[in-house]
Structure formats: structure tokens, C-alpha cells
Amino acid sequence: MDNSKLTRRQVLVLGGLTLGVGAVTVTGLSGPAWADSAADVVLVPVGASPVAVLPGVGVQPAAFPRQLAVQVKHAGADLPAGTEVSVTYDPRLYSPLPAAVATVGDRLLRTTSGITTNPKTALATCTVTVAEPVAAGSDPVVVVGTAYPVLYPRDLVVGPADATAAVGRKNVKPSGRLSLRPRRPGTFGGVAMPWGLEVSGVWSRYEWANGTRWYYFPAQITLQSVGPGPVPAVAAFSIALDPQVVRDVSVTTTRLNHKTHDAGVRLLSQTRTASLLETHWSTRIKLKSGDRLDLGLEVRTRKPTGDLPTIKHPSVGLIDMGNHVTQRQTGQTLMSRTDAVWE
The missing domain is CATH 2.60.40 (Immunoglobulin-like)
Incomplete structure (x- = not known):
């Protein structure tokens, strides 16, 4: 070699x-x-x-x-x-x-x-x-x-x-x-029970300029526990979007293992600048192995007047999830899209 x-x-x-x-x-x-x-x-x-x-x-x-x-x-x-x-x-x-x-x-x-x-x-x-x-x-x-x-x-x-x-x-x-x-x-740490979470979801596309410009935002977030142990902390996540295209975002529905469930979702914080709209969310659910939590989102958009100078690509990721030494490497703790067309 x-x-x-x-x-x-x-x-x-x-x-x-x-x-x-x-x-x-x-x-x-x-x-x-x-x-x-x-x-x-x-x-x-x-x-x-x-x-x-x-x-x-x-x-x-x-x-x-x-x-x-x-x-x-x-x-x-x-x-x-x-x-x-x-x-x-x-x-x-x-x-x-x-x-x-x-x-x-x-x-x-x-x-x-x-x-x-x-x-x-x-x-x-x-x-x-x-x-x-x-x-x-x-x-x-x-x-x-x-x-x-x-x-x-x-x-x-x-x-x-x-x-x-x-x-x-x-x-x-x-x-x-x-x-x-x-x-x-x-x-x-000591004797451990490994655990893991996967983040996935469904994207929606907002278009302007007669369909020649577009931006993706999450319409649904799914948190899947892969086990073998339970998640040691309540499920929490962040959503980062571009405020030039998105006015605000809220969680409107929650389903646990495909059944309607009150997950106790609450907004922890919101950061808004000229280039970033980031919200942090928490639930009161500690997911067991095999559990799936689906969160439906309502995203209100705003129509840009034309091309944008820059873009903040959308992303959803886990936050504050506890002991990362025993957290399994699922490779899916964040989801994002980078295929927007803004200029």
C-alpha cells in the first residue's frame, strides 16, 4: 500500500x-x-x-x-x-x-x-x-x-x-x-442497557414563483425506539426552519403505536432571527423498546417576494436524551433536506 x-x-x-x-x-x-x-x-x-x-x-x-x-x-x-x-x-x-x-x-x-x-x-x-x-x-x-x-x-x-x-x-x-x-x-458508567431512537418523518413542499422555487418542511415526525432497553429520558426534539418561508410551527396530533395518545407535548423554547426559526419540544413519554411516536405538525408559511439570498435547510433532531454512552448508533437521530430551490 x-x-x-x-x-x-x-x-x-x-x-x-x-x-x-x-x-x-x-x-x-x-x-x-x-x-x-x-x-x-x-x-x-x-x-x-x-x-x-x-x-x-x-x-x-x-x-x-x-x-x-x-x-x-x-x-x-x-x-x-x-x-x-x-x-x-x-x-x-x-x-x-x-x-x-x-x-x-x-x-x-x-x-x-x-x-x-x-x-x-x-x-x-x-x-x-x-x-x-x-x-x-x-x-x-x-x-x-x-x-x-x-x-x-x-x-x-x-x-x-x-x-x-x-x-x-x-x-x-x-x-x-x-x-x-x-x-x-x-x-x-456501570452495567448498561443499550437503547436507541430513530428519527424519520414526512415532508411537505411549499412552492412560489410559479413553482420554480420551493422549500421543504416536516409535516410529521416519527420517533421509533429500537431497544433493547427503554429510552432513559422523555422524548424531546428540535425543529429548525427558515423564517423567510415559515411563519411558525406547532404540534397538533400525537399517536403512540398507531393509536391517538396524549403525549404531553410542550414547547420548551423558540429562537427567531432573520435566518433561523428553531423550536425545542418535549413530551412526557419515555419510549419502551418497539414504541413508535408519531407527531403531526401544522406549519404556517409565508410567500417570499422573489429569490432568497440564502436558505436555512430544514432539520429535525433529538435533544436532551440522557446517557449517550449507552445510546445505540442508529445513524438516524437527525433528518434534514438540502434540495430546496430558492434562487
Whole structure:
């Protein structure tokens, strides 16, 4: 894989990753390829704000590194060309870079890399080979990939595997591996019941200028609870519209699981400027797994006199929904449209 297309700015970002506090010494690297056979090489995990992974129902959210990255410290000896750093990871959690990179400060080292998959464990291993010698004290940072958001329904990752790293010489098996798992923040909480909400709805279109200009606004909002646990807070949402086209908006009907229901909808706040009409709404309903809440809207429009200089695209999103560590990544906590024609 080729990393020659990285910009200097990208190299600076990758080279400036914060180092973690854990370290492991990997020995057994002696041999003619090493300048000092007695020197140890130490791998230091790269620390950044960890990501929470929901392994399932009734367990604690787990902490995993945001980047698959390590620093190779070798104060007592040069690293010879051919040094290999391998990082093993769970492909359900991480996306590899198009080409792994190794940096020293703002300089990109010449490397090659390849990925293999263990057919028994399904874990992937990226092996990075440094193609040039690295002087003692110049400790390269090797970056292999990054965590990516796993969306519902595959976001509950049962038995996620730790990412690990090792360093060695080509065709020589390393004597130890370093776990890259960070310390678990206390804010991740205890045993959790994952929950999730999806926002969807129905759009209406308002036209002017003989149908050559138009703007969309929500006519119905649907909040769908995907479980497995109940939503820990009452359903609340915001509606953002363009006041050049919309005078006001109100919630006129509510249905819970397709039946008329008094959801206790109330207006929390309204912000009106020359370019934004935003309203925040709350209900008194905590949705259980499988519940569906439909809210019918009445939107009063105003007719623009002609073309508009700018437009605020309409959007509806969740607000104030409680513990986001246990909230499932549905990918549908906001709905919007960007296909208005206003000029």
C-alpha cells in the first residue's frame, strides 16, 4: 500500500498523537540486523479520547482506543531497515488506513504494509515494514487505522477483541505483544442497557414563483425506539426552519403505536432571527423498546417576494436524551433536506 500521497499537514497530525501511559518492553530482537543486541525496544500505546463500545445487554460499555497507533521507543540503538511493527485488531471496530504510516516528528518514513486475516479468529493484522534505518532517539509513531461508528443493528459488538501490537524483524516472531486498550473512563458508567431512537418523518413542499422555487418542511415526525432497553429520558426534539418561508410551527396530533395518545407535548423554547426559526419540544413519554411516536405538525408559511439570498435547510433532531454512552448508533437521530430551490 502506498502512503506517498499524504500531505505534510496530515503527517504533522499523525506524528502529534498523544502518547499513553502504558508501555511494554519487547525483548528477543538481538541479531546481526540490530546495532546494539542488548538494547530493548519499547512500544508505547498512543492515547486519545477512547471510544465506547456496547458489547451487549447487561454488561459495561467497554473502552477501546480511537486510533490504532503505537510509538516505537529505541533509545539505545538504531532501528535497522526491515523493522516490522504489527497491529492486530477486530475488524468489526476498526477501519484501516488506505496505507499505514510511520512518522518521526514531521517526517514521513518510507514503509510498506499489508493486512492479513486469521481464519480462526477473524482478527486482522496489519504489518508495517520500515524500509529505512531510524537513528536511536528518533522514536517513530506507527498509525494503522481508526475506530469507525458501527451502526444499528450491528452496533452491539459481542465479545470485542483487544487490539494488540508487536515489533520485530522480518520473519522473526516477536516475543511479546502489547494491549492497546486504554483505561476505562468512569464516565462510561456501570452495567448498561443499550437503547436507541430513530428519527424519520414526512415532508411537505411549499412552492412560489410559479413553482420554480420551493422549500421543504416536516409535516410529521416519527420517533421509533429500537431497544433493547427503554429510552432513559422523555422524548424531546428540535425543529429548525427558515423564517423567510415559515411563519411558525406547532404540534397538533400525537399517536403512540398507531393509536391517538396524549403525549404531553410542550414547547420548551423558540429562537427567531432573520435566518433561523428553531423550536425545542418535549413530551412526557419515555419510549419502551418497539414504541413508535408519531407527531403531526401544522406549519404556517409565508410567500417570499422573489429569490432568497440564502436558505436555512430544514432539520429535525433529538435533544436532551440522557446517557449517550449507552445510546445505540442508529445513524438516524437527525433528518434534514438540502434540495430546496430558492434562487
